[in-house]
Structure formats: C-alpha cells, structure tokens
Amino acid sequence: MLLAPGDVTRRRRKPLVLGAAALVLALGAAWATVGTTTVLGSTGAGDDDGRLLFSEACAQPVNLGQHDACVGEVQRLLARVGADIGVDSEFGPQTLRRVTAFQVLSGISPNGVVGEETKKALYEPKVRMTTWTPDKVRKRVREVFSEEPDHAVAIADCQSFLDPLHILPNTNGTRNWGLFQISDARLRELGGTPRKALDPEWNIQAAYRLWKSAKDFGDWPYCDRAYQNSPSASPSPSPSPSPSPSSRASATG
CATH class of the missing domain: 1.10.101.10 (PGBD-like superfamily/PGBD)
Incomplete structure (x- = not known):
C-alpha cells in the first residue's frame, strides 16, 4: 500500500517522541536517586x-x-x-x-x-587535662608554706582532695577554684582568673599570699577548724611526724 507523504512523516516522528519520553523518565529516576542519596548522607553525618x-x-x-x-x-x-x-x-x-x-x-x-x-x-581538643599528682602537690605546698607545712597540706587536702582541677559551685552562683578553692571574689582581689587558679603553682602561691597577710588560715574556716580539732594539731611526743589529717566529703559522678 502506498502512503501519502504526510503519513510517512507521522510514522517517523512517533518513535522519536517515544524515545525522548523514555529518556526524560530515565533521567528523572536517576536524579531522584541522587537526590535521595544526598539527603540521607547529610542526615546521618553525625552517625x-x-x-x-x-x-x-x-x-x-x-x-x-x-x-x-x-x-x-x-x-x-x-x-x-x-x-x-x-x-x-x-x-x-x-x-x-x-x-x-x-x-x-x-x-x-x-x-x-x-x-x-x-x-x-x-x-578537636587543643588542651590536655593532665596535672600534678597528690604527692607533687604535697611536696610543693610544704616548700611554699615552710612555716606551717602540715597545716597547709591539711587545708589543701580538705578543700580539694589535692586535686588542682577541683571546682566547687556555690548556691549563690559563684565558684571556688583549684587546690585551695580560691573564691571568685578573692580571685579578683589577687588579680587572677579561673584559668590561673587551675594552675597548681599559681594557686599555691596565691594561697600563701592570703595566709601571709594574716598569718593564719582564716580564709578556710571550716577546714581550719577541722585541723585544729584533730590530734595532729597538737605536739606529738613521738619523734616521727604524724600523718597529715584529711577531712573529706564524698565525691561521686
């Protein structure tokens, strides 16, 4: 059967149209797959x-x-x-x-x-939290507080368990810092900062300045009373020194 020229043209266009439609559908499916992968990847990045x-x-x-x-x-x-x-x-x-x-x-x-x-x-830490051991703290406190080494070690032990990074929050929103638990108010008077207060050498020297100004441990009344009431506060007849007392509260968590 002979076809008119117009019929031939229409017959040739039909496969082309169908092929273009299939291509569009395929591209759309591929794009949807890529889009889904991207979204899932960003959502689960933390995991x-x-x-x-x-x-x-x-x-x-x-x-x-x-x-x-x-x-x-x-x-x-x-x-x-x-x-x-x-x-x-x-x-x-x-x-x-x-x-x-x-x-x-x-x-x-x-x-x-x-x-x-x-x-x-x-x-992505830029700091280390390693610090002095209790033995190193005791040794340095005794050196700085040469006039009353046992008393000073007992105060620091009572205040912070000889932990240079000890921080205690108060009910009024202030905090005490470091070995001798220097308060925010005292820290300002001494020209210090919390970061300085967590440096054991600075903290010990600051505490010594407070002690030297009054020649007593009045800045730490609770721990001072605990020391004064302990057997080690009295002269011992034994030639060997008594161990330093420790008044500790429990620390958990």
Missing part, C-alpha cells in the same frame, strides 16, 4: 563519622543529672585528654567539675553544660 555527640540521640546539650550514652561519650572524651574521670554514663558532680575545667582550659565560657561549642572542642 557516619562516629561523633555520637553530634548524632540525633545527643542533639540536646548534655548536663548535670543526665544518665545515658551521651554522658558516657563526654566522659570518654575527657579521659582521652587526660582528665581523671570514671566512665559510668552518670553526669554527677565530678563530671561537672571536669567539664567546667575543660571549658576553662579551652577558653569556653565555663557553664558546666556540654553544648555545641564544647562538643566540638571535645572532638
């Missing part, structure tokens, strides 16, 4: 790179009283930079002290809460 604190599970700030894997991750990261801390997933007073000390050393506002800035600093 994929192993940073638990940036995952959906730990999206909120980590803070005091919390007990979960997010706290355990904070503790693990603190231990990695040298902090003396247990990894029990319990955000108690000890974890609060270590988080606050890490923030001070890292130049972050020390609020004791693990927010975005602190999370990033924990994964």
